[in-house]
Amino acid sequence: MAKEEKTAEETPAKGGKKKLIIIVAIALVALLGGGFAGYKMFSPKKVEAEPEPTPGVVAVLDAITINLADGHYLKLKMTLQATTDAAEAPDGSEALDIAIDEYSGRKMDELMSNAERDRTKKELIAKVVKAYTKDGKKEIMDIYFTTFVIQ
Known part of the structure; x- marks a missing residue:
């Protein structure tokens, strides 16, 4: 049994890297989405030019x-x-x-x-x-x- 305990301690928990990748991906999507939303909110609005007189x-x-x-x-x-x-x-x-x-x-x-x-x-x-x-x-x-x- 000692051998089994040792193997469990040496091997990292399954899915640790996978969870990290998922968290980083979610953070990047949130960051990019927030940046785009901020750009849309605070970008100058296009003002329609007054038509040239005839x-x-x-x-x-x-x-x-x-x-x-x-x-x-x-x-x-x-x-x-x-x-x-x-x-x-x-x-x-x-x-x-x-x-x-x-x-x-x-x-x-x-x-x-x-x-x-x-x-x-x-x-x-x-x-x-x-x-x-x-x-x-x-x-x-x-x-x-x-x-x-x-x-």
């Missing part, structure tokens, strides 16, 4: 002269690209008023640089689009300079 009529505005700093002048003529949401051709008086506010008193050197002129034009477009947005519908989508002369 171009409508183009309103040509009269040229205006704007006083710059140090006795210089800017002659500006622009057109407004309306969207199809605009019921009729837009009245450009508000856009011209915004342009006067945007460019009055600026230094000539600022507007001589292409980068600065592009930056100020983007600001002007943003202000005009905002001014011509009614009930969430944009009536103006872009501005085109047809004359931009500095003296």
